[in-house]
Amino acid sequence: MKAAVVVFPGSNCDRDLAVAFKAAGADVEMVWHKDTDLPTAVDIVGVPGGFSFGDYLRCGAIAANSPICQAVKAHATRGGYVLGICNGFQVLTETGILPGALLRNAGLKYICKTIGLKVATSQSVYTEGYNAGDVIDIPIAHHDGNYFADAATLDALHGEDRVAFTYTDNPNGSMDDIAGILSANRRVLGMMPHPERAADPGHGGTDGQALFRAVAAQLANA
Amino acid sequence: MKATVHVMLKTGVLDPQGEAVRHALGALGFEGVNGVRQGKVIELDLADGTTEADVNAMCEKLLANMVIESYRVDLS
Numbered sequence: 394m395k396a397a398v399v400v401f402p403g404s405n406c407d408r409d410l411a412v413a414f415k416a417a418g419a420d421v422e423m424v425w426h427k428d429t430d431l432p433t434a435v436d437i438v439g440v441p442g443g444f445s446f447g448d449y450l451r452c453g454a455i456a457a458n459s460p461i462c463q464a465v466k467a468h469a470t471r472g473g474y475v476l477g478i479c480n481g482f483q484v485l486t487e488t489g490i491l492p493g494a495l496l497r498n499a500g501l502k503y504i505c506k507t508i509g510l511k512v513a514t515s516q517s518v519y520t521e522g523y524n525a526g527d528v529i530d531i532p533i534a535h536h537d538g539n540y541f542a543d544a545a546t547l548d549a550l551h552g553e554d555r556v557a558f559t560y561t562d563n564p565n566g567s568m569d570d571i572a573g574i575l576s577a578n579r580r581v582l583g584m585m586p587h588p589e590r591a592a593d594p595g596h597g598g599t600d601g602q603a604l605f606r607a608v609a610a611q612l613a614n615a
Numbered sequence: 616m617k618a619t620v621h622v623m624l625k626t627g628v629l630d631p632q633g634e635a636v637r638h639a640l641g642a643l644g645f646e647g648v649n650g651v652r653q654g655k656v657i658e659l660d661l662a663d664g665t666t667e668a669d670v671n672a673m674c675e676k677l678l679a680n681m682v683i684e685s686y687r688v689d690l691s
Contacts (some may be wrong), residue, residue: 451680457679487680494682501631541628541683566629 394419394612398439401456406442408539413589417605426459429513433533436612437474438465438480453483462488479535482505482583493542499566503536509561510586517575518611519582526536529600538585541568557582564581592595616661618670619689620677623654
């Protein structure tokens with residue numbers, strides 16, 4: 394499996410994401426925001442956490458209009474896999490690849506702690522290493538993680554089983570406790586929590602490993 | 616020419632910053648502040664001939680996130 398991890402000015406989880414992909418057995422190539430093309434034969438694109446472009450204007454708004462994001466959009470449109478974590482999730486909503494938006498946390502505070510995350514569906518390459526209903530411990534670290542979508546979008550997400558993860562104890566005001574969602578074709582996942590920060594015993598937890606292992610196993614023969 | 620773009624969260628979208636400002640005003644003794652909504656003002660210095668349609672396109676493509684925000688353009 395070949396993964397590409399996008400790097401924007403201000404990304405700070407790019408290396409962690411690359412390490413998590415590699416540990417699961419993937420070949421990883423980093424791509425710069427000014428690149429106009431993804432490496433050939435990329436199976437999955439990782440859009441990492443951080444503060445792309447200093448969160449200017451809105452989190453992810455400037456990154457979403459960078460040259461590489463046009464390539465990421467094209468990749469998603471032709472059925473490619475994309476994993477956006479934290480700022481990466483914000484970038485994916487800003488590009489329109491995923492619906493909704495991430496607002497300022499309801500309590501206004503930047504929150505950095507490990508939270509309980511409920512796996513809402515196991516029906517995706519990202520979550521099939523878990524059972525629906527499992528509660529895993531994954532860190533969050535964000536200021537703007539308050540998921541918002543209109544009623545029709547929420548209905549579609551629930552009706553199509555596209556809510557991937559929910560918070561067991563909503564930290565940020567997200568509608569319906571939503572922490573991560575899937576695209577209609579289930580190949581794009583955006584999530585605020587950081588599975589790549591719980592992917593090695595040195596992190597203090599390994600509950601995120603199953604996500605990367607499942608992706609690597611599924612896409613190994615893709 | 617100049618354009619001033621006002622970007623506001625849509626009605627119904629929670630504005631925690633506005634709420635915090637409302638609480639702070641109350642704490643300062645200002646009574647009767649029933650609601651505060653906080654937005655952005657973006658000033659654009661534009662080449663002559665730029666149309667309102669151009670500015671609207673800028674708003675919809677970048678300056679506002681139409682999922683959560685609305686905008687108003689004043690040209691001068």
